[in-house]
Amino acid sequence: MIALVARGQIMYEVSGQGLKKKSYIIGSNHILTAKALGGTQAFKWYNDCDIVVGEIVIDEQEVMAATMKYMRGEKRISELLTLREYGLLDSVLEADMGFGIEMVDIMRPAMVETMWTTSVLERLYPKEPDEVGMDSYFQNMSVLEGKRVMGLESVEQQMRLLMGLGSEEQQARELYETCMAGKAMLKERMDSLVNFYRQGDLYGLAKISMEDMTQAEWTEMVDMRNEAWAEKLPAMMKEGSCFVVVGALHLYGPGGVVELLRKKGYKLKEVK
Numbered sequence: 001m002i003a004l005v006a007r008g009q010i011m012y013e014v015s016g017q018g019l020k021k022k023s024y025i026i027g028s029n030h031i032l033t034a035k036a037l038g039g040t041q042a043f044k045w046y047n048d049c050d051i052v053v054g055e056i057v058i059d060e061q062e063v064m065a066a067t068m069k070y071m072r073g074e075k076r077i078s079e080l081l082t083l084r085e086y087g088l089l090d091s092v093l094e095a096d097m098g099f100g101i102e103m104v105d106i107m108r109p110a111m112v113e114t115m116w117t118t119s120v121l122e123r124l125y126p127k128e129p130d131e132v133g134m135d136s137y138f139q140n141m142s143v144l145e146g147k148r149v150m151g152l153e154s155v156e157q158q159m160r161l162l163m164g165l166g167s168e169e170q171q172a173r174e175l176y177e178t179c180m181a182g183k184a185m186l187k188e189r190m191d192s193l194v195n196f197y198r199q200g201d202l203y204g205l206a207k208i209s210m211e212d213m214t215q216a217e218w219t220e221m222v223d224m225r226n227e228a229w230a231e232k233l234p235a236m237m238k239e240g241s242c243f244v245v246v247g248a249l250h251l252y253g254p255g256g257v258v259e260l261l262r263k264k265g266y267k268l269k270e271v272k
Contacts, residue, residue, distance in 0.1 A: 009272070012269060013271055019266075021050070023244065024243050027246065027250065031190060032134060036134070050147065051240050053242050055153060059155065070108065080109065089179055108163050113174060138245055202252040205248055205252065209249055222250065229257055
């Protein structure tokens with residue numbers, strides 16, 4: 001069982017350890033756009049920074065190449081589900097995405113679940129034509145303004161982790177159960193995550209996320225990545241003022257990026 005700890009916030013100012021300039025860390029929400037940060041220090045921090053740091057450098061060609069590399073599963077989804085389950089899943093995909101399971105039968109179940117979830121969320125939380133997620137927004141602005149953009153992990157590393165989590169049998173079971181729970185359940189969960197995010201409630205975010213993860217999955221998806229990022233950030237912050245944008249969950253708890261940097265001697269000040 002994963003232990004829960006005290007609440008936290010989503011915006012931090014970083015100083016100390018000989019840094020010539022302050023750096024900044026913001027926990028992002030992958031559903032909301034940068035508008036959700038209106039009224040905060042985020043845009044001032046961005047203007048003041050030299051380098052924008054994300055989980056990855058969002059490059060469409062690299063994302064497509066990694067997607068193609070990890071798209072195909074070792075087994076067909078039809079081999080991983082019963083005939084009845086396969087038929088029910090086919091009906092959901094046809095209704096929600098406009099094509100049946102046969103079109104994606106050779107794909108990794110995790111890839112199909114990502115496709116279904118993304119498709120549903122785009123309709124549940126529509127964006128204006130020129131709007132993008134928080135992470136993409138600040139990276140796009142950096143390119144236009146000539147700021148450096150750096151990633152804490154490669155696109156391939158992230159794709160390999162997301163597509164390789166659990167066996168294909170486990171992925172197929174999760175795909176089936178998620179799709180059978182349907183759009184209403186997904187919306188309820190996402191609404192809760194968005195509300196906790198707007199409140200700066202990392203405890204609430206973590207509580208919901210932990211319901212869907214085993215301890216081993218949490219360790220691989222969250223803790224190990226946090227440790228790797230906390231090792232890389234000091235060198236980046238020495239190069240210049242960094243504006244770091246990572247998923248808010250990575251700021252949570254004693255294993256979060258915030259506490260790991262504090263253990264290294266940095267001062268991290270919560271900013272509302």
